[in-house]
Amino acid sequence: MAKFKKRTYYVKWKCIIISDNYAIRSKDLTKKFGNIIAVNNLNLKIPYGITYGLLGPNGAGKTTTVRMLNAIISPTAGTAEVVGYDIITQSKQVKINCGFLPESPGLYQKLTAKEFLEFVGELYYLPKEVISSRIEELLDIFDLEGRENDLLEGYSRGMKQKVCLCAALIQDPKMIFLDEPTSNLDPAAARMVKDLISDLAKKADKTIFICTHLLDSAEELCDLIGIIDKGELKVEGSPKEIIDSVNAKDLEDAYLKIMGVSRIEDLLAWREEVPSNMEKEKKKKKKKKK
Numbered sequence: 001m002a003k004f005k006k007r008t009y010y011v012k013w014k015c016i017i018i019s020d021n022y023a024i025r026s027k028d029l030t031k032k033f034g035n036i037i038a039v040n041n042l043n044l045k046i047p048y049g050i051t052y053g054l055l056g057p058n059g060a061g062k063t064t065t066v067r068m069l070n071a072i073i074s075p076t077a078g079t080a081e082v083v084g085y086d087i088i089t090q091s092k093q094v095k096i097n098c099g100f101l102p103e104s105p106g107l108y109q110k111l112t113a114k115e116f117l118e119f120v121g122e123l124y125y126l127p128k129e130v131i132s133s134r135i136e137e138l139l140d141i142f143d144l145e146g147r148e149n150d151l152l153e154g155y156s157r158g159m160k161q162k163v164c165l166c167a168a169l170i171q172d173p174k175m176i177f178l179d180e181p182t183s184n185l186d187p188a189a190a191r192m193v194k195d196l197i198s199d200l201a202k203k204a205d206k207t208i209f210i211c212t213h214l215l216d217s218a219e220e221l222c223d224l225i226g227i228i229d230k231g232e233l234k235v236e237g238s239p240k241e242i243i244d245s246v247n248a249k250d251l252e253d254a255y256l257k258i259m260g261v262s263r264i265e266d267l268l269a270w271r272e273e274v275p276s277n278m279e280k281e282k283k284k285k286k287k288k289k290k
């Protein structure tokens with residue numbers, strides 16, 4: 001694996017000296033589902049205060065990794081510490097200290113957005129007055145004010161995604177996991193979420209772990225990126241390091257080179273080499289005429 005072993009990460013606004021104090025440190029983290037090895041000996045060291053992006057193709061193991069790091073599912077082997085807590089023996093503390101936007105969140109359709117967020121706040125043992133003020137603040141940020149008393153079953157997909165983001169942030173967690181945070185969102189809402197992620201990292205000093213297929217967003221937001229394939233970490237580094245390592249023009253270009261994915265021109269090159277059936281027919285007709 002092409003690794004970028006630097007002890008100091010220079011990010012846009014500050015310089016983080018890596019100490020032994022990591023927000024996430026995993027050791028040979030592995031998850032098997034029957035014969036499928038979803039995550040294979042994953043070793044991560046993610047410093048506090050950075051935005052980490054986990055990229056990779058469908059089925060690479062991103063969601064499985066995030067679910068293990070949030071103590072939602074247990075690893076088959078290996079372990080990890082998240083914000084100082086062991087995901088196996090201290091799973092409750094991990095959950096209390098982490099906000100999580102799942103890939104396919106389940107919502108209680110018969111609750112209103114406000115009731116749902118109150119319920120989530122209570123799960124985190126937040127005092128009632130804190131819950132109310134956080135809900136007000138979040139509904140305002142996500143432009144959901146005025147709809148808070150509507151049942152979730154009547155919300156659009158994007159609106160539901162926004163409610164789930166509110167739920168992930170309600171307890172003002174140290175560490176935030178976002179699995180495809182901008183899926184289903186309209187361009188303005190996606191921009192707002194990207195700005196929010198950037199603000200949470202820069203101004204509120206949160207550690208953020210994002211899984212995404214949106215490589216331009218990853219390049220813009222992430223200080224450190226890991227590319228995972230078939231459960232194994234292939235590459236890790238800052239966007240610039242990854243781009244430079246393969247002489248690419250941007251992260252998308254680098255990703256395609258690293259993953260060995262052919263560009264569309266390459267995929268269609270056969271059209272020039274192999275004449276189409278129509279062309280073959282034309283040639284036959286010409287020969288007959290002669």
Ligand SMILES: Nc1ncnc2c1ncn2[C@@H]1O[C@H](COP(=O)(O)OP(=O)(O)OP(=O)(O)O)[C@@H](O)[C@H]1O
Pocket residue numbers: 033036037038056057058059060061062063064065103
């Ligand atoms: N509960 C499960 N039972 C069986 N197999 C599973 C389960 N969850 C995940 N897998 C398998 O583990 C592998 C990794 O899946 P995962 O959802 O982590 O991928 P991903 O990188 O998040 O993909 P995507 O980009 O499509 O969201 C896949 O082969 C998937 O089929």
Ligand SMILES: [Mg+2]
Pocket residue numbers: 062063064103179211
């Ligand atoms: Mg996934």
